[in-house]
Amino acid sequence: MKKLIITLTILLGFLTQVSAKDLYIFANDTSLTNKDGKVATLFLGLPVKVLKEKAKNVEVTFTAFLDGNKLYASSLKTLEIGKVSKGFKFAKTEGKTVTLKGLVELENLTEVVSEVWEEQEEFFFEMCTQCHAAPAVNHHAKLEWAAIFGTMKGFAKLDEEESAYLLRYLLSNASDGLVKTSH
Ligand code: HEC
Structure with a gap:
Protein backbone atom coordinates (compact mmCIF):
# COMPACT_ATOMS: atom_id res chain seq x y z
CA MET A 1 0.00 0.00 0.00
CA LYS A 2 2.79 2.38 0.99
CA LYS A 3 4.62 1.55 -2.22
CA LEU A 4 1.48 2.28 -4.24
CA ILE A 5 1.06 5.67 -2.59
CA ILE A 6 4.67 6.56 -3.31
CA THR A 7 4.26 5.48 -6.93
CA LEU A 8 1.07 7.53 -7.28
CA THR A 9 2.73 10.58 -5.74
CA ILE A 10 5.62 10.35 -8.18
CA LEU A 11 3.23 9.82 -11.08
CA LEU A 12 1.07 12.81 -10.10
CA GLY A 13 4.16 14.97 -9.71
CA PHE A 14 5.24 13.93 -13.16
CA LEU A 15 1.83 14.67 -14.68
CA THR A 16 1.62 18.18 -13.21
CA GLN A 17 5.10 18.86 -14.52
CA VAL A 18 4.11 17.80 -18.01
CA SER A 19 0.93 19.89 -18.12
CA ALA A 20 2.76 22.89 -16.62
CA VAL A 113 -7.40 28.40 -19.72
CA SER A 114 -10.90 29.05 -18.29
CA GLU A 115 -9.47 32.21 -16.71
CA VAL A 116 -8.49 33.52 -20.15
CA TRP A 117 -12.02 33.43 -21.55
CA GLU A 118 -14.05 34.36 -18.44
CA GLU A 119 -15.18 37.75 -19.72
CA GLN A 120 -16.01 36.52 -23.22
CA GLU A 121 -17.91 33.56 -21.82
CA GLU A 122 -20.11 35.85 -19.76
CA PHE A 123 -20.87 37.98 -22.82
CA PHE A 124 -21.59 34.83 -24.85
CA PHE A 125 -24.14 33.59 -22.28
CA GLU A 126 -25.73 37.02 -22.12
CA MET A 127 -26.06 37.40 -25.92
CA CYS A 128 -26.64 33.86 -27.12
CA THR A 129 -29.22 32.41 -24.73
CA GLN A 130 -32.10 34.75 -25.47
CA CYS A 131 -33.75 32.41 -27.98
CA HIS A 132 -32.24 28.98 -27.28
CA ALA A 133 -30.04 27.22 -24.74
CA ALA A 134 -26.34 28.09 -24.93
CA PRO A 135 -24.77 26.01 -27.68
CA ALA A 136 -21.73 23.91 -26.65
CA VAL A 137 -18.89 25.93 -28.15
CA ASN A 138 -16.54 22.96 -28.53
CA HIS A 139 -19.14 20.95 -30.47
CA HIS A 140 -18.52 22.98 -33.62
CA ALA A 141 -15.38 23.33 -35.72
CA LYS A 142 -13.98 26.75 -36.63
CA LEU A 143 -15.44 26.80 -40.15
CA GLU A 144 -18.88 25.81 -38.82
CA TRP A 145 -18.75 28.63 -36.27
CA ALA A 146 -17.74 31.12 -38.93
CA ALA A 147 -20.81 30.11 -40.96
CA ILE A 148 -23.32 29.92 -38.07
CA PHE A 149 -22.10 33.20 -36.61
CA GLY A 150 -22.93 35.05 -39.83
CA THR A 151 -26.64 34.55 -39.04
CA MET A 152 -26.45 34.64 -35.24
CA LYS A 153 -24.63 37.95 -34.94
CA GLY A 154 -27.61 39.56 -36.66
CA PHE A 155 -30.04 37.70 -34.40
CA ALA A 156 -28.13 38.89 -31.32
CA LYS A 157 -27.87 42.45 -32.79
CA LEU A 158 -24.12 42.69 -32.24
CA ASP A 159 -22.11 45.62 -33.60
CA GLU A 160 -18.79 45.11 -35.43
CA GLU A 161 -16.63 45.25 -32.33
CA GLU A 162 -18.85 42.91 -30.31
CA SER A 163 -18.98 40.49 -33.24
CA ALA A 164 -15.20 40.32 -33.59
CA TYR A 165 -14.85 39.88 -29.82
CA LEU A 166 -17.37 37.05 -29.64
CA LEU A 167 -16.27 35.31 -32.85
CA ARG A 168 -12.70 35.16 -31.53
CA TYR A 169 -14.05 33.41 -28.41
CA LEU A 170 -16.05 30.91 -30.48
CA LEU A 171 -13.20 30.13 -32.90
CA SER A 172 -10.61 29.79 -30.13
CA ASN A 173 -12.83 27.41 -28.19
CA ALA A 174 -14.07 25.44 -31.23
CA SER A 175 -13.43 21.68 -31.48
CA ASP A 176 -10.36 22.42 -33.63
CA GLY A 177 -9.57 25.72 -31.88
CA LEU A 178 -6.81 26.77 -29.50
CA VAL A 179 -8.15 25.25 -26.30
CA LYS A 180 -6.98 21.71 -25.74
CA THR A 181 -9.84 19.95 -23.97
CA SER A 182 -10.32 16.28 -23.41
CA HIS A 183 -13.84 15.51 -24.60
C1 HEC B 1 -33.11 36.23 -31.82
C2 HEC B 1 -32.96 34.83 -31.44
C3 HEC B 1 -31.55 34.23 -31.45
C4 HEC B 1 -30.41 34.72 -30.86
C5 HEC B 1 -30.24 36.00 -30.05
C6 HEC B 1 -29.37 33.75 -31.15
N1 HEC B 1 -29.87 32.71 -31.86
FE1 HEC B 1 -28.84 31.03 -32.41
N2 HEC B 1 -30.53 30.28 -33.32
C7 HEC B 1 -31.74 30.96 -33.41
C8 HEC B 1 -32.66 30.17 -34.23
C9 HEC B 1 -34.09 30.55 -34.58
C10 HEC B 1 -31.94 29.01 -34.61
C11 HEC B 1 -32.42 27.85 -35.52
C12 HEC B 1 -32.56 28.26 -36.96
C13 HEC B 1 -31.27 28.44 -37.70
O1 HEC B 1 -30.39 27.57 -37.63
O2 HEC B 1 -31.14 29.49 -38.39
C14 HEC B 1 -30.62 29.12 -34.02
C15 HEC B 1 -29.63 28.16 -34.14
C16 HEC B 1 -28.37 28.25 -33.58
C17 HEC B 1 -27.38 27.23 -33.67
C18 HEC B 1 -27.54 25.88 -34.33
C19 HEC B 1 -27.24 26.03 -35.80
C20 HEC B 1 -26.93 24.74 -36.49
O3 HEC B 1 -26.86 24.78 -37.73
O4 HEC B 1 -26.74 23.73 -35.81
C21 HEC B 1 -26.26 27.71 -33.03
C22 HEC B 1 -24.96 26.97 -32.85
C23 HEC B 1 -26.57 29.04 -32.58
N3 HEC B 1 -27.86 29.34 -32.91
C24 HEC B 1 -25.66 29.87 -31.93
C25 HEC B 1 -25.96 31.17 -31.50
C26 HEC B 1 -24.98 32.08 -30.96
C27 HEC B 1 -23.51 31.80 -30.80
C28 HEC B 1 -25.65 33.21 -30.62
C29 HEC B 1 -25.08 34.48 -30.02
C30 HEC B 1 -24.22 35.25 -30.89
C31 HEC B 1 -27.05 33.00 -30.97
N4 HEC B 1 -27.19 31.75 -31.50
C32 HEC B 1 -28.05 33.91 -30.74
C33 HEC B 1 -32.06 32.14 -32.78
C34 HEC B 1 -31.20 32.95 -32.08
Missing part, protein backbone atom coordinates in the same frame (compact mmCIF):
# COMPACT_ATOMS: atom_id res chain seq x y z
CA LYS A 21 4.72 23.08 -19.85
CA ASP A 22 1.71 24.42 -21.76
CA LEU A 23 0.74 27.99 -20.92
CA TYR A 24 -1.79 30.36 -22.49
CA ILE A 25 -1.34 34.00 -23.47
CA PHE A 26 -3.39 35.88 -20.88
CA ALA A 27 -3.27 39.46 -22.21
CA ASN A 28 -4.21 40.54 -25.72
CA ASP A 29 -1.31 41.92 -27.79
CA THR A 30 1.38 40.29 -25.67
CA SER A 31 4.93 40.83 -26.93
CA LEU A 32 7.30 38.00 -27.69
CA THR A 33 10.91 39.15 -28.17
CA ASN A 34 13.28 36.88 -30.09
CA LYS A 35 17.05 36.70 -29.68
CA ASP A 36 17.62 39.52 -32.23
CA GLY A 37 15.35 41.78 -30.19
CA LYS A 38 12.55 41.67 -32.82
CA VAL A 39 9.00 41.52 -31.61
CA ALA A 40 5.96 39.40 -32.43
CA THR A 41 2.52 40.32 -31.08
CA LEU A 42 0.51 37.43 -29.70
CA PHE A 43 -3.27 37.42 -29.26
CA LEU A 44 -5.33 36.28 -26.29
CA GLY A 45 -5.60 32.55 -25.59
CA LEU A 46 -2.72 31.32 -27.73
CA PRO A 47 -1.17 28.15 -26.24
CA VAL A 48 2.63 28.19 -26.04
CA LYS A 49 5.19 25.62 -24.89
CA VAL A 50 7.57 26.60 -22.12
CA LEU A 51 11.25 26.06 -22.86
CA LYS A 52 12.87 27.86 -19.95
CA GLU A 53 11.73 29.99 -17.02
CA LYS A 54 13.94 32.95 -16.25
CA ALA A 55 12.88 35.19 -13.34
CA LYS A 56 10.17 37.50 -14.80
CA ASN A 57 10.39 36.12 -18.35
CA VAL A 58 9.62 32.76 -19.88
CA GLU A 59 11.18 31.43 -23.05
CA VAL A 60 8.37 29.94 -25.11
CA THR A 61 7.79 28.44 -28.53
CA PHE A 62 4.82 27.80 -30.84
CA THR A 63 4.09 27.04 -34.48
CA ALA A 64 1.88 29.08 -36.79
CA PHE A 65 0.85 29.50 -40.43
CA LEU A 66 2.36 32.67 -41.89
CA ASP A 67 0.71 34.95 -44.47
CA GLY A 68 2.41 38.32 -44.95
CA ASN A 69 3.08 39.48 -41.40
CA LYS A 70 0.03 37.68 -40.01
CA LEU A 71 0.13 34.48 -37.97
CA TYR A 72 -2.77 32.02 -38.20
CA ALA A 73 -3.72 28.92 -36.18
CA SER A 74 -3.76 26.83 -39.39
CA SER A 75 -3.63 27.05 -43.18
CA LEU A 76 -7.43 27.60 -43.17
CA LYS A 77 -6.68 31.14 -41.96
CA THR A 78 -9.94 31.34 -39.97
CA LEU A 79 -8.22 32.39 -36.76
CA GLU A 80 -5.48 35.00 -36.55
CA ILE A 81 -3.25 34.37 -33.54
CA GLY A 82 -0.72 37.16 -33.86
CA LYS A 83 1.57 39.15 -36.12
CA VAL A 84 5.30 39.68 -36.58
CA SER A 85 7.30 42.87 -36.99
CA LYS A 86 9.44 43.47 -40.11
CA GLY A 87 12.56 41.32 -40.29
CA PHE A 88 11.45 38.92 -37.55
CA LYS A 89 13.52 35.72 -37.85
CA PHE A 90 11.84 32.40 -37.15
CA ALA A 91 13.43 29.54 -35.23
CA LYS A 92 12.26 27.23 -38.03
CA THR A 93 10.50 27.64 -41.39
CA GLU A 94 8.86 24.89 -43.44
CA GLY A 95 7.01 26.44 -46.34
CA LYS A 96 4.50 28.78 -44.68
CA THR A 97 4.62 26.92 -41.37
CA VAL A 98 6.85 28.83 -38.98
CA THR A 99 8.11 28.21 -35.46
CA LEU A 100 8.64 31.22 -33.21
CA LYS A 101 10.83 31.25 -30.16
CA GLY A 102 11.34 34.09 -27.69
CA LEU A 103 10.73 35.67 -24.33
CA VAL A 104 7.31 36.56 -22.92
CA GLU A 105 6.68 38.22 -19.57
CA LEU A 106 5.49 35.72 -16.98
CA GLU A 107 2.60 38.00 -15.92
CA ASN A 108 1.12 37.67 -19.45
CA LEU A 109 0.82 33.89 -19.19
CA THR A 110 -1.50 31.52 -17.35
CA GLU A 111 -1.95 27.78 -16.90
CA VAL A 112 -5.69 28.12 -16.37
Whole structure:
Protein backbone atom coordinates (compact mmCIF):
# COMPACT_ATOMS: atom_id res chain seq x y z
CA MET A 1 0.00 0.00 0.00
CA LYS A 2 2.79 2.38 0.99
CA LYS A 3 4.62 1.55 -2.22
CA LEU A 4 1.48 2.28 -4.24
CA ILE A 5 1.06 5.67 -2.59
CA ILE A 6 4.67 6.56 -3.31
CA THR A 7 4.26 5.48 -6.93
CA LEU A 8 1.07 7.53 -7.28
CA THR A 9 2.73 10.58 -5.74
CA ILE A 10 5.62 10.35 -8.18
CA LEU A 11 3.23 9.82 -11.08
CA LEU A 12 1.07 12.81 -10.10
CA GLY A 13 4.16 14.97 -9.71
CA PHE A 14 5.24 13.93 -13.16
CA LEU A 15 1.83 14.67 -14.68
CA THR A 16 1.62 18.18 -13.21
CA GLN A 17 5.10 18.86 -14.52
CA VAL A 18 4.11 17.80 -18.01
CA SER A 19 0.93 19.89 -18.12
CA ALA A 20 2.76 22.89 -16.62
CA LYS A 21 4.72 23.08 -19.85
CA ASP A 22 1.71 24.42 -21.76
CA LEU A 23 0.74 27.99 -20.92
CA TYR A 24 -1.79 30.36 -22.49
CA ILE A 25 -1.34 34.00 -23.47
CA PHE A 26 -3.39 35.88 -20.88
CA ALA A 27 -3.27 39.46 -22.21
CA ASN A 28 -4.21 40.54 -25.72
CA ASP A 29 -1.31 41.92 -27.79
CA THR A 30 1.38 40.29 -25.67
CA SER A 31 4.93 40.83 -26.93
CA LEU A 32 7.30 38.00 -27.69
CA THR A 33 10.91 39.15 -28.17
CA ASN A 34 13.28 36.88 -30.09
CA LYS A 35 17.05 36.70 -29.68
CA ASP A 36 17.62 39.52 -32.23
CA GLY A 37 15.35 41.78 -30.19
CA LYS A 38 12.55 41.67 -32.82
CA VAL A 39 9.00 41.52 -31.61
CA ALA A 40 5.96 39.40 -32.43
CA THR A 41 2.52 40.32 -31.08
CA LEU A 42 0.51 37.43 -29.70
CA PHE A 43 -3.27 37.42 -29.26
CA LEU A 44 -5.33 36.28 -26.29
CA GLY A 45 -5.60 32.55 -25.59
CA LEU A 46 -2.72 31.32 -27.73
CA PRO A 47 -1.17 28.15 -26.24
CA VAL A 48 2.63 28.19 -26.04
CA LYS A 49 5.19 25.62 -24.89
CA VAL A 50 7.57 26.60 -22.12
CA LEU A 51 11.25 26.06 -22.86
CA LYS A 52 12.87 27.86 -19.95
CA GLU A 53 11.73 29.99 -17.02
CA LYS A 54 13.94 32.95 -16.25
CA ALA A 55 12.88 35.19 -13.34
CA LYS A 56 10.17 37.50 -14.80
CA ASN A 57 10.39 36.12 -18.35
CA VAL A 58 9.62 32.76 -19.88
CA GLU A 59 11.18 31.43 -23.05
CA VAL A 60 8.37 29.94 -25.11
CA THR A 61 7.79 28.44 -28.53
CA PHE A 62 4.82 27.80 -30.84
CA THR A 63 4.09 27.04 -34.48
CA ALA A 64 1.88 29.08 -36.79
CA PHE A 65 0.85 29.50 -40.43
CA LEU A 66 2.36 32.67 -41.89
CA ASP A 67 0.71 34.95 -44.47
CA GLY A 68 2.41 38.32 -44.95
CA ASN A 69 3.08 39.48 -41.40
CA LYS A 70 0.03 37.68 -40.01
CA LEU A 71 0.13 34.48 -37.97
CA TYR A 72 -2.77 32.02 -38.20
CA ALA A 73 -3.72 28.92 -36.18
CA SER A 74 -3.76 26.83 -39.39
CA SER A 75 -3.63 27.05 -43.18
CA LEU A 76 -7.43 27.60 -43.17
CA LYS A 77 -6.68 31.14 -41.96
CA THR A 78 -9.94 31.34 -39.97
CA LEU A 79 -8.22 32.39 -36.76
CA GLU A 80 -5.48 35.00 -36.55
CA ILE A 81 -3.25 34.37 -33.54
CA GLY A 82 -0.72 37.16 -33.86
CA LYS A 83 1.57 39.15 -36.12
CA VAL A 84 5.30 39.68 -36.58
CA SER A 85 7.30 42.87 -36.99
CA LYS A 86 9.44 43.47 -40.11
CA GLY A 87 12.56 41.32 -40.29
CA PHE A 88 11.45 38.92 -37.55
CA LYS A 89 13.52 35.72 -37.85
CA PHE A 90 11.84 32.40 -37.15
CA ALA A 91 13.43 29.54 -35.23
CA LYS A 92 12.26 27.23 -38.03
CA THR A 93 10.50 27.64 -41.39
CA GLU A 94 8.86 24.89 -43.44
CA GLY A 95 7.01 26.44 -46.34
CA LYS A 96 4.50 28.78 -44.68
CA THR A 97 4.62 26.92 -41.37
CA VAL A 98 6.85 28.83 -38.98
CA THR A 99 8.11 28.21 -35.46
CA LEU A 100 8.64 31.22 -33.21
CA LYS A 101 10.83 31.25 -30.16
CA GLY A 102 11.34 34.09 -27.69
CA LEU A 103 10.73 35.67 -24.33
CA VAL A 104 7.31 36.56 -22.92
CA GLU A 105 6.68 38.22 -19.57
CA LEU A 106 5.49 35.72 -16.98
CA GLU A 107 2.60 38.00 -15.92
CA ASN A 108 1.12 37.67 -19.45
CA LEU A 109 0.82 33.89 -19.19
CA THR A 110 -1.50 31.52 -17.35
CA GLU A 111 -1.95 27.78 -16.90
CA VAL A 112 -5.69 28.12 -16.37
CA VAL A 113 -7.40 28.40 -19.72
CA SER A 114 -10.90 29.05 -18.29
CA GLU A 115 -9.47 32.21 -16.71
CA VAL A 116 -8.49 33.52 -20.15
CA TRP A 117 -12.02 33.43 -21.55
CA GLU A 118 -14.05 34.36 -18.44
CA GLU A 119 -15.18 37.75 -19.72
CA GLN A 120 -16.01 36.52 -23.22
CA GLU A 121 -17.91 33.56 -21.82
CA GLU A 122 -20.11 35.85 -19.76
CA PHE A 123 -20.87 37.98 -22.82
CA PHE A 124 -21.59 34.83 -24.85
CA PHE A 125 -24.14 33.59 -22.28
CA GLU A 126 -25.73 37.02 -22.12
CA MET A 127 -26.06 37.40 -25.92
CA CYS A 128 -26.64 33.86 -27.12
CA THR A 129 -29.22 32.41 -24.73
CA GLN A 130 -32.10 34.75 -25.47
CA CYS A 131 -33.75 32.41 -27.98
CA HIS A 132 -32.24 28.98 -27.28
CA ALA A 133 -30.04 27.22 -24.74
CA ALA A 134 -26.34 28.09 -24.93
CA PRO A 135 -24.77 26.01 -27.68
CA ALA A 136 -21.73 23.91 -26.65
CA VAL A 137 -18.89 25.93 -28.15
CA ASN A 138 -16.54 22.96 -28.53
CA HIS A 139 -19.14 20.95 -30.47
CA HIS A 140 -18.52 22.98 -33.62
CA ALA A 141 -15.38 23.33 -35.72
CA LYS A 142 -13.98 26.75 -36.63
CA LEU A 143 -15.44 26.80 -40.15
CA GLU A 144 -18.88 25.81 -38.82
CA TRP A 145 -18.75 28.63 -36.27
CA ALA A 146 -17.74 31.12 -38.93
CA ALA A 147 -20.81 30.11 -40.96
CA ILE A 148 -23.32 29.92 -38.07
CA PHE A 149 -22.10 33.20 -36.61
CA GLY A 150 -22.93 35.05 -39.83
CA THR A 151 -26.64 34.55 -39.04
CA MET A 152 -26.45 34.64 -35.24
CA LYS A 153 -24.63 37.95 -34.94
CA GLY A 154 -27.61 39.56 -36.66
CA PHE A 155 -30.04 37.70 -34.40
CA ALA A 156 -28.13 38.89 -31.32
CA LYS A 157 -27.87 42.45 -32.79
CA LEU A 158 -24.12 42.69 -32.24
CA ASP A 159 -22.11 45.62 -33.60
CA GLU A 160 -18.79 45.11 -35.43
CA GLU A 161 -16.63 45.25 -32.33
CA GLU A 162 -18.85 42.91 -30.31
CA SER A 163 -18.98 40.49 -33.24
CA ALA A 164 -15.20 40.32 -33.59
CA TYR A 165 -14.85 39.88 -29.82
CA LEU A 166 -17.37 37.05 -29.64
CA LEU A 167 -16.27 35.31 -32.85
CA ARG A 168 -12.70 35.16 -31.53
CA TYR A 169 -14.05 33.41 -28.41
CA LEU A 170 -16.05 30.91 -30.48
CA LEU A 171 -13.20 30.13 -32.90
CA SER A 172 -10.61 29.79 -30.13
CA ASN A 173 -12.83 27.41 -28.19
CA ALA A 174 -14.07 25.44 -31.23
CA SER A 175 -13.43 21.68 -31.48
CA ASP A 176 -10.36 22.42 -33.63
CA GLY A 177 -9.57 25.72 -31.88
CA LEU A 178 -6.81 26.77 -29.50
CA VAL A 179 -8.15 25.25 -26.30
CA LYS A 180 -6.98 21.71 -25.74
CA THR A 181 -9.84 19.95 -23.97
CA SER A 182 -10.32 16.28 -23.41
CA HIS A 183 -13.84 15.51 -24.60
C1 HEC B 1 -33.11 36.23 -31.82
C2 HEC B 1 -32.96 34.83 -31.44
C3 HEC B 1 -31.55 34.23 -31.45
C4 HEC B 1 -30.41 34.72 -30.86
C5 HEC B 1 -30.24 36.00 -30.05
C6 HEC B 1 -29.37 33.75 -31.15
N1 HEC B 1 -29.87 32.71 -31.86
FE1 HEC B 1 -28.84 31.03 -32.41
N2 HEC B 1 -30.53 30.28 -33.32
C7 HEC B 1 -31.74 30.96 -33.41
C8 HEC B 1 -32.66 30.17 -34.23
C9 HEC B 1 -34.09 30.55 -34.58
C10 HEC B 1 -31.94 29.01 -34.61
C11 HEC B 1 -32.42 27.85 -35.52
C12 HEC B 1 -32.56 28.26 -36.96
C13 HEC B 1 -31.27 28.44 -37.70
O1 HEC B 1 -30.39 27.57 -37.63
O2 HEC B 1 -31.14 29.49 -38.39
C14 HEC B 1 -30.62 29.12 -34.02
C15 HEC B 1 -29.63 28.16 -34.14
C16 HEC B 1 -28.37 28.25 -33.58
C17 HEC B 1 -27.38 27.23 -33.67
C18 HEC B 1 -27.54 25.88 -34.33
C19 HEC B 1 -27.24 26.03 -35.80
C20 HEC B 1 -26.93 24.74 -36.49
O3 HEC B 1 -26.86 24.78 -37.73
O4 HEC B 1 -26.74 23.73 -35.81
C21 HEC B 1 -26.26 27.71 -33.03
C22 HEC B 1 -24.96 26.97 -32.85
C23 HEC B 1 -26.57 29.04 -32.58
N3 HEC B 1 -27.86 29.34 -32.91
C24 HEC B 1 -25.66 29.87 -31.93
C25 HEC B 1 -25.96 31.17 -31.50
C26 HEC B 1 -24.98 32.08 -30.96
C27 HEC B 1 -23.51 31.80 -30.80
C28 HEC B 1 -25.65 33.21 -30.62
C29 HEC B 1 -25.08 34.48 -30.02
C30 HEC B 1 -24.22 35.25 -30.89
C31 HEC B 1 -27.05 33.00 -30.97
N4 HEC B 1 -27.19 31.75 -31.50
C32 HEC B 1 -28.05 33.91 -30.74
C33 HEC B 1 -32.06 32.14 -32.78
C34 HEC B 1 -31.20 32.95 -32.08
